[in-house]
Amino acid sequence: MNRQLASTHSMTIGHYITRSAALAATALLLAPGIASAQGEVDFFGAALCEPPYSSDIATRTYNAAEKLAKPDMSMMGAAVYHLPKPIERYGFITQDVVFAGTSVGVLVEGHAAAQLAAKYNLQRETSDLLGASTLGFSRRLPDKLQIKKDLGLISLIAREGPGLGEKTLLACELDSYEDLERLEALKRYLSSRKAAPDKNEDGPNP
Incomplete structure (x- = not known):
């Protein structure tokens, strides 16, 4: 049972890290100073x-x-x-x-x-x-x-x-x-x- 909980806990942490990294990357891409600013003006x-x-x-x-x-x-x-x-x-x-x-x-x-x-x-x-x-x-x-x-x-x-x-x-x-x-x-x-x-x-x- 403890092994199962540890496995579940590990998967949860891994999912959290992956999700956080994805959100951080998305925020970076959407930041006005990075991507959208170059698209503001031709x-x-x-x-x-x-x-x-x-x-x-x-x-x-x-x-x-x-x-x-x-x-x-x-x-x-x-x-x-x-x-x-x-x-x-x-x-x-x-x-x-x-x-x-x-x-x-x-x-x-x-x-x-x-x-x-x-x-x-x-x-x-x-x-x-x-x-x-x-x-x-x-x-x-x-x-x-x-x-x-x-x-x-x-x-x-x-x-x-x-x-x-x-x-x-x-x-x-x-x-x-x-x-x-x-x-x-x-x-x-x-x-x-x-x-x-x-x-x-x-x-x-x-």
């Missing part, structure tokens, strides 16, 4: 301007990222959040969300700027942003999606660069009119430099 969609950039979208995306990871501030001018699990969209994979100025983006694995440009109808950029971009593509959103025209214009961009390593920045960014004018001025300056003859091209004067 990080890839935000990077694709779906919907277009706004302070509300940026705030909600940022708050969701804050629940999932600590920011890496080593990328100058940007905060990068490494997600618990990767996101895949049409073969493009990311596990990093990026916030920089008035932009929300993701870091896509590999050198994928050209492939992203082909998929999302982006045009080749003529400026390398003073060396920050080795290969860049962008597309200004149509007028009906320019929901912040009082502040600037929204574009979808895909860029590779020395600061990104083996990754590609895909982002939805709001450029102020002042920044757009500075960029145009830079383009004009670089264009004039290319057009001007190089004084040293024919060697030193005799």
Whole structure:
């Protein structure tokens, strides 16, 4: 009889441990900071301007990222959040969300700027942003999606660069009119430099 009671007691303890472990695992999976937070916001969609950039979208995306990871501030001018699990969209994979100025983006694995440009109808950029971009593509959103025209214009961009390593920045960014004018001025300056003859091209004067 005692042996039977001991066996029953052992089974009860084993069942309790198994049940407790299962409940703990379930609680972990359902914790807002672990699983549901990554599902709260479509990080890839935000990077694709779906919907277009706004302070509300940026705030909600940022708050969701804050629940999932600590920011890496080593990328100058940007905060990068490494997600618990990767996101895949049409073969493009990311596990990093990026916030920089008035932009929300993701870091896509590999050198994928050209492939992203082909998929999302982006045009080749003529400026390398003073060396920050080795290969860049962008597309200004149509007028009906320019929901912040009082502040600037929204574009979808895909860029590779020395600061990104083996990754590609895909982002939805709001450029102020002042920044757009500075960029145009830079383009004009670089264009004039290319057009001007190089004084040293024919060697030193005799």
